[in-house]
Amino acid sequence: MSRSSDPRTYDLDALRDQVLSEHGGTVNDSIPQLGAADPGLCGIALVLPDGTVHSSAQADVPFSVQSAVKPFLFALALLDTDGAACDRIGIEPTGEAFDAIKLESGTGRPPNPMVNAGALLTAALVDGGDVDGRNERILRGLSAFAGRSLEVDEEIARAEHLLGDRNHALAHLMRSEGTLQVSADDAVQVYARACAVLVDAETLAVMGATLACNGVNPVTGERVVPAGIARDVVSVMATCGVYDGSGRWMQSVGIPAKSSVSGAIVLSAPGRLGAAVVSPPLDAQGTSVRGRLVSDRLSADLGLHAFGSTPD
Ligand code: GLU
Secondary structure, eight states, rough: OOSSSSSSTHHHHHHHHTTOOOOOOBBOOHHHHHHHHHHHOOOOOOOOOOOOOOETTTOOOOOGGGGGHHHHHHHHHHHHHHHHHHHHHHHHHOSSSSSSSSTTTOOOOOOOOHHHHHHHHHHHHSOOOOOHHHHHHHHHHHHHHHTOOEEEEHHHHHHHHHHHHHHHHHHHHHHHHHHOOOOHHHHHHHHHHHHHHHEEEHHHHHHHHHHTTBBBBBTOOOOOHHHHHHHHHHHHHHTTTTGGGGGHHHHHTTTEEOOOTTSSEEETTTTTTTEEEEEOBTTSSBBHHHHHHHHHHHHHHTOOOTTTTTTO
């Protein structure tokens, strides 16, 4: 199958057809709404620095962003605290699952912003004063990354809040360590609502492209965060974005990324492109099985590996 090494003309539908023959992985069912996802869904999108959006079939099918929101929550927390969020959260990879009940030893800080403990804290650090204010601020900030007004799936937000026992446990643990300043329930509520924001592959690719373009949304031209924040966020995606699979991911795919239980992966290749792929069946580390195949292929065909220089 011939595919262009130019992202503008790359045959994303051919790649999609190819990975659809892969049937491995399990759809996450931590809440009923995620368990009901179509295992056959597969959408891919690329967004270039000139604002070109290039997508496959199903790149416009909505899904809840889940943990793919974490890089953007970190960015907003850095912005709203003038960088102080960096002192409140570690940035070391954990080698553990996304919801491990564990804080950094000695400091009581979350290990990094890409695991649940860290995202509960970053969501609590954005401006807003109370739950409603922070919810509003997060939705506004995420919408700037996306270049359009995003919405929350209220049922998913409620289910995440009610059924997120490990997130409640993590929030209480951070309260007991003095690292979380808001109430545990408020923290879970805000984080749950951020996970329930609806995106599609195209929108998520624009969000990834905004990080890849030094914090400027390439579609709207709006500066969403300063270049230094975009750099910090992409760096932590590279080291921690795929949970306990982060090392293998950087070695093989080589593009900073964030995985999520909805089967989405957002990728940011600085200066080159933003990308997103969604396909619900997950591997043991919570990474979309087809999403990994797509990312591997794009990295090789478009020469996107951070530490390699030529396309295959
Ligand atoms: N909302 C999910 C949770 O907090 C997100 C986890 C993920 O996407 O990896 O459990």
